[in-house]
Amino acid sequence: MEFLQYFSNVFEPFNFAILVFGTVAGLLLGATPGLSPTMTVALLIPFTFHMDSTSGLILLGAAYTSTVAGGAVSAILLKIPGAPANIATTLDGHVMAKNNQATKALHFCFLSSAVGGIIGVFVLIFFSPILADFALGFGPSHLFWVAILGVTVIATLDSSSMTKGLASGALGLWLSTIGYDDVQGVERFVVSEHLQGGIHIIPALIGLFAIPQILSMYAENIKAKSTAMYETEKQSIFQSAKYCLSRYKAMGVGSAIGTVIGLIPGAGGQIAGLVSWDQVRKISKNPKNFGKGEPDGVIAAESANNAMVGPSLVPLLTLSVPGSPTAAVLLGGLLIHGIFPGPNLFRDYPEVSWTFIDSMLVGQILMAGLGILLSGVAVKVLKVPKSYLAPMIMVLAIFGTYSVQHSYSDVLVMLSLGLAMFVLEGFGLRSAPLVLGLVLGPIAETNFVQGTIIAKAAGNEFGYFLTGTLNLTLIGLCVSSILYSLWSYNRQK
Amino acid sequence: MKQKLFMALSAGILSVLSMVWSSAVLAEYPDRPVSLTVAYSPGGATDFQARIVTMVAAKDEYLGQPIVILNRPGAGGRVGWNHFASKAKKNGYEMAAYNVPHFIAQSIKFKTKYNIDNLEPIANWGADPAVFVVAKDSPFNSVKDLVAYAKKNPGAVTVSGAGLFVGHHIAFLQIQKETNVKLTYVPHKGGAPALKSVIGGQVKAGVNNLSDAYRSRDNLKILGIADNQRNKKFLPDVPTFKEQGFAVDDSSVNFRGVMVRKGTPPKVIARLASAVPKMFGNKRVTKQMNNGGSPIRILNRDQVKDMWKKRQVFLTELLKGL
Numbered sequence: 001m002e003f004l005q006y007f008s009n010v011f012e013p014f015n016f017a018i019l020v021f022g023t024v025a026g027l028l029l030g031a032t033p034g035l036s037p038t039m040t041v042a043l044l045i046p047f048t049f050h051m052d053s054t055s056g057l058i059l060l061g062a063a064y065t066s067t068v069a070g071g072a073v074s075a076i077l078l079k080i081p082g083a084p085a086n087i088a089t090t091l092d093g094h095v096m097a098k099n100n101q102a103t104k105a106l107h108f109c110f111l112s113s114a115v116g117g118i119i120g121v122f123v124l125i126f127f128s129p130i131l132a133d134f135a136l137g138f139g140p141s142h143l144f145w146v147a148i149l150g151v152t153v154i155a156t157l158d159s160s161s162m163t164k165g166l167a168s169g170a171l172g173l174w175l176s177t178i179g180y181d182d183v184q185g186v187e188r189f190v191v192s193e194h195l196q197g198g199i200h201i202i203p204a205l206i207g208l209f210a211i212p213q214i215l216s217m218y219a220e221n222i223k224a225k226s227t228a229m230y231e232t233e234k235q236s237i238f239q240s241a242k243y244c245l246s247r248y249k250a251m252g253v254g255s256a257i258g259t260v261i262g263l264i265p266g267a268g269g270q271i272a273g274l275v276s277w278d279q280v281r282k283i284s285k286n287p288k289n290f291g292k293g294e295p296d297g298v299i300a301a302e303s304a305n306n307a308m309v310g311p312s313l314v315p316l317l318t319l320s321v322p323g324s325p326t327a328a329v330l331l332g333g334l335l336i337h338g339i340f341p342g343p344n345l346f347r348d349y350p351e352v353s354w355t356f357i358d359s360m361l362v363g364q365i366l367m368a369g370l371g372i373l374l375s376g377v378a379v380k381v382l383k384v385p386k387s388y389l390a391p392m393i394m395v396l397a398i399f400g401t402y403s404v405q406h407s408y409s410d411v412l413v414m415l416s417l418g419l420a421m422f423v424l425e426g427f428g429l430r431s432a433p434l435v436l437g438l439v440l441g442p443i444a445e446t447n448f449v450q451g452t453i454i455a456k457a458a459g460n461e462f463g464y465f466l467t468g469t470l471n472l473t474l475i476g477l478c479v480s481s482i483l484y485s486l487w488s489y490n491r492q493k
Numbered sequence: 494m495k496q497k498l499f500m501a502l503s504a505g506i507l508s509v510l511s512m513v514w515s516s517a518v519l520a521e522y523p524d525r526p527v528s529l530t531v532a533y534s535p536g537g538a539t540d541f542q543a544r545i546v547t548m549v550a551a552k553d554e555y556l557g558q559p560i561v562i563l564n565r566p567g568a569g570g571r572v573g574w575n576h577f578a579s580k581a582k583k584n585g586y587e588m589a590a591y592n593v594p595h596f597i598a599q600s601i602k603f604k605t606k607y608n609i610d611n612l613e614p615i616a617n618w619g620a621d622p623a624v625f626v627v628a629k630d631s632p633f634n635s636v637k638d639l640v641a642y643a644k645k646n647p648g649a650v651t652v653s654g655a656g657l658f659v660g661h662h663i664a665f666l667q668i669q670k671e672t673n674v675k676l677t678y679v680p681h682k683g684g685a686p687a688l689k690s691v692i693g694g695q696v697k698a699g700v701n702n703l704s705d706a707y708r709s710r711d712n713l714k715i716l717g718i719a720d721n722q723r724n725k726k727f728l729p730d731v732p733t734f735k736e737q738g739f740a741v742d743d744s745s746v747n748f749r750g751v752m753v754r755k756g757t758p759p760k761v762i763a764r765l766a767s768a769v770p771k772m773f774g775n776k777r778v779t780k781q782m783n784n785g786g787s788p789i790r791i792l793n794r795d796q797v798k799d800m801w802k803k804r805q806v807f808l809t810e811l812l813k814g815l
Contacts, residue, residue, distance in 0.1 A: 042535035046544055049781075136693035180568035183680045185657035187568075196575070197567025265689055320708045321689045328685050329536030336545070338784035340708050405534075406563050407572070450679055454696065457651045457677040 002346075003125055006354040009054065010362050018055050019359055022062030023366045027374055029063075030070020033206045034400020036083040037067040037269075038326045045333045053337035057356040060333045064326060065360055066367040068269065068306050069113040073374070076105045076298070077381050078393060080209045084201055084439055085269030085305040087432055088277040090209070091157070092290065092297030099293050100231040102382055106375035107240035108295050109302045114368035115244075116255040116303030120310030121360050123259050124317070131311065132318040135263045140451035141465045143266055145474035147444035150271050152481040153278040154433045154440075157291075161428065162489055168429040172437020175199050175417075176445070183449050194409035203401040203414040204438055208431040210397040211418020217390040232379045237372055247299050250280045254300040258307030265315055265323030266447075269305040270439045276304035282484055288492070310360065317341050317353070522585055522761050523558045529751065530581070530589040532573025534566040538621070538684070538702065538787070539749060543590050545781045546618045546773050555772040556765075560588075569656055570595055571605060578607035583754045585761035588615065593748040597804050598658040601812055609801045610755070613762060616770040617750035617792035617800070619782070622720035622743065623664035624706045624731065626691055626713045627698045636672070636717045636737045639698060643674035651696040653679045653687040658812075661687070661700040664719045664745035666811055668700070671739045702747070703727065704786040719745050727786065744807045748790070750797060766794040 009015060025044070029035045035043075040063050048056030071082025076093035089109065096105040123131070138146075154169035155162050178189040179198020190196055244251065257276040261267050280300035281290040290297050313330070315323040320342040322328035334341055339349055346353050381389070401414045421431055455464035465471065529547060533539045540562065547560035565573035574589065574596055581587040591614070600608040625636065633639040643650045654661030657680050665678050676698075681687035684702050691699035692712045706715055707727045717734045718724060721743045724731070734741035751769055753762065772778070773791045782789050792800065 039535065042540075045536070045541075046548075049544075049548060136689065139690070139693065139695035180571065182569060182656040182682050185680070197572040200567075266686060315689070319692060319712055321692060322685045323689070325534075325536070328683075331685075332536050332541040332785075335541075335785035336781060340786070342708060343711055405567065406565055407567075446682060450681070453677060453679050454651050457649055459649075 003354050003358055007358050009355040010359045015055055015058055018059050019062050019363060022059040023066045023363055023370055026063040026066030027070040027371055030067030030082050031073040032400060033074060033080050033082060033210060033396055034202055034403055036202055037064055038329055040067045041326055042329045048333055053339060053352050054355050056337060057352060058359040060330055061356055061360045062363045065117060065309055065363045068309060069110060069367055069371055072109045072302055073378050077102060077378060079213055081205055084205060085273050087270060087435060088273035088301035089298060091432060092294050095293035098230055100233050102232050102379045103235045105298055107235060107237060107372060108244055108298050110368045110371035111241060111244045112251050112299040112303040113306040114364045115251055116258055116307035117309055117364040118361060119255040120259055120262060120307040124310035124314055125357060128314050128318050131263055131314050135265055135315045135323060138264050140447040142470050142474060144444055144447040144451055145471060145478060146264060146267055147440045149478050149481060150274055150440045152478050153274055154436050156485045157433045164428040165433050168433040169437040172434040173441040176438045176441030183446050194412050199413055200404060200410055201439060202404045203410040204417055205435055206397045206401050207414035207417035208421045208435050210393055212422040212425055214390045214393055215422045217386040230382045232382055247296055250296040250299045251303045253280050254303035255307040258304030259311050262308030262311035263314055268324055269308050272308045273301040273305040274436060277301045287488060317345055318343060522764055523556055526559045526561050527586050527588060528561045528563050530563045530565055530573055530577050532565060532570035535564050539590060539592060540564060542619055542749060542787050546778055549775045549778060550772060555768050571599055575606045578611055581754050583756040585753060585757050588751050588753050591750055591752050594663050594745060594804055594808055595659050598663060598808050601808055602658050609805050612752045613755050613757060614794055614797035614801060615751040615753060615765045616773060616794060617748055617790060617797045618773040619749045619787055620790035621702050621704060621747040621788055622718055623660055623700050623745050624703050624715050625717045626701055626706050626715050628691055628694055629712050629714060631714060640672045640674050643676055647675040648677050650698060651677045651679050653681055653690040653696040653699040655684040655687050656680050660745050660747035664700045667741050667745055671741050703788060707786055
């Protein structure tokens with residue numbers, strides 16, 4: 001219970017001001033397309049150069065916590081996920097906004113984010129040493145199966161037909177192979193100089209979601225005379241909280257899945273949100289409502305991607321091994337202040353480390369509060385006439401894409417993917433499964449190739465991927481996921 | 494009336510602007526911020542160190558102007574360096590960070606727009622040697638143990654490292670060549686996942702950065718360091734490969750520093766070559782670098798030129814037939 005002693009540090013005026021600043025900055029930056037949690041934390045690190053270590057870490061922790069939730073704002077209002085972790089949020093969240101339930105969706109999103117986030121941080125506080133071993137046990141074969149588990153969900157995602165869902169996913173998987181491959185040392189499909197760096201996930205995310213959205217705004221505007229996008233409803237925060245409490249099942253499953261996947265080094269929030277959305281759909285009484293504005297969909301995805309934050313720091317804080325790109329960036333922030341994470345972190349620097357963790361707990365609550373305040377303003381976006389909104393999104397899309405790696409090529413890739421997606425949508429293909437193919441492809445491929453190299457060296461090429469409790473459990477999950485999809489698909493017919 | 498006022502105003506603004514402009518052309522270099530392209534993502538070791546070593550650039554005794562970091566990652570650094578070597582201005586306002594042996598190995602192995610002949614080194618700030626590590630519970634206690642095992646089981650020892658044709662891979666190739674056994678290299682996407690594979694027992698051994706291995710030393714055994722001398726500051730007890738009887742020198746050491754394009758005016762290069770090494774030696778810079786566990790090695794322009802040439806010869810030989 002040592003962590004209780006350091007809460008007073010969080011509430012020191014300067015530290016608390018930093019926490020509020022970090023949370024607001026995280027929410028706003030997270031809502032901007034192009035600024036993922038990793039980017040936001042990286043951008044804030046130079047600011048901590050001139051702070052003492054406690055305040056510096058509070059800033060980084062607050063930003064990490066709130067960018068993940070901030071990304072849901074644009075996902076819900078504009079169907080543009082702020083980061084890969086928010087892809088699953090668009091599925092029901094944006095449909096809710098279209099049904100004039102934007103405020104509700106945002107409330108549910110922030111409340112479930114806070115609940116998931118707090119559960120995640122508690123797991124970090126109480127179970128770190130035990131879970132670190134579990135996290136390290138994940139090797140290439142296991143990560144390969146985790147990625148395949150994600151792939152099994154693709155087919156039934158946001159699509160009227162399974163074939164079209166699969167086609168979208170396959171296209172995404174192919175796109176992910178473009179560029180230089182670090183593991184095999186070869187260039188693939190680099191037909192133009194602009195593709196040398198491959199297709200970066202953030203520009204792809206912006207292009208595939210934002211551009212078709214902008215184009216269809218123009219298309220609709222010509223037909224319809226109405227200027228505002230959608231109406232918003234009045235919803236008190238108490239009603240929302242009451243409703244969220246009644247959806248404890250979706251929130252619990254979401255948080256649990258987010259926690260487990262957060263622990264796995266190299267899996268990340270995008271898989272957490274997706275798998276939890278799919279699992280909650282499978283246990284729901286009305287699976288057909290998912291993807292059509294079911295609040296449980298938003299709750300599942302958002303509780304999962306915030307629950308992932310705490311556990312994703314377990315390998316970093318206990319073993320000094322960053323398990324995710326964001327954790328790696330955070331490591332840089334720790335090192336600059338002379339703090340070496342590892343088994344002795346909490347013994348050598350109890351003040352700094354516990355204050356950091358406590359600030360993440362307080363940060364979750366602040367994030368929910370400030371987020372809900374912000375959503376009151378944010379929903380006004382829906383009142384903006386499309387003819388004004390569309391060019392503004394276009395500016396943000398180009399700006400966001402360029403800022404990721406100062407690359408004009410990325411802007412071209414983003415625009416071409418967006419135009420292609422607009423055409424493909426006409427044939428029933430969808431952005432969500434496509435972008436998930438793009439996300440999961442490299443995880444599956446890298447780990448498959450590494451796994452085969454290791455298996456060959458051990459002279460055990462089949463056993464490596466197909467034996468062991470963890471492998472068999474994951475294979476079991478993949479098979480049951482496919483069987484369930486087929487069964488429910490047939491039943492719907 | 495309004496129109497006339499507007500015309501007069503704009504004429505005034507224009508003339509002021511042109512005065513500022515002409516004084517700018519005449520002023521001493523540098524009179525505005527200088528950019529530094531980093532070919533890796535924000536938060537990575539190169540980016541992290543580049544931000545530290547440039548943070549005092551604006552002081553009058555150094556450049557008198559701040560240095561701004563621009564990240565252009567992709568394809569193991571090739572996207573950023575290709576862009577730099579073909580598009581950057583040759584006026585001293587656009588610099589880039591280099592990683593040796595990475596960029597030299599790539600220029601030999603791939604069709605790149607850069608090589609040591611079209612770039613001009615300014616100064617070197619750091620040198621991160623590769624270390625050879627195994628997990629804490631590994632049966633191997635020295636490089637000799639591991640070599641003896643690998644002799645009996647060719648190819649069975651898996652060794653992780655960050656990607657292909659980077660410092661870790663070069664060290665691996667050199668170790669394999671000098672110990673004369675067959676090992677299996679498992680490339681990872683970055684140093685952190687490669688180290689995780691060693692600690693988690695997915696691979697039998699690994700080549701990794703000294704700084705990262707130092708931090709994880711409680712979960713690792715560090716068997717050897719691929720450098721000419723031991724690292725007294727961080728790992729005084731870890732022997733070099735040479736001490737253990739294998740002729741592995743410092744050819745795989747990851748050198749980091751600053752360069753400009755060939756064709757930059759000699760006056761500008763001279764100004765940078767005198768100010769930048771001094772800046773790397775700044776007290777606050779060295780303190781922050783030590784805090785991060787990043788080994789400093791400051792080399793001046795001539796020393797870096799020499800080092801580049803030696804690496805070019807060595808890598809051409811090592812990568813032949815690969």
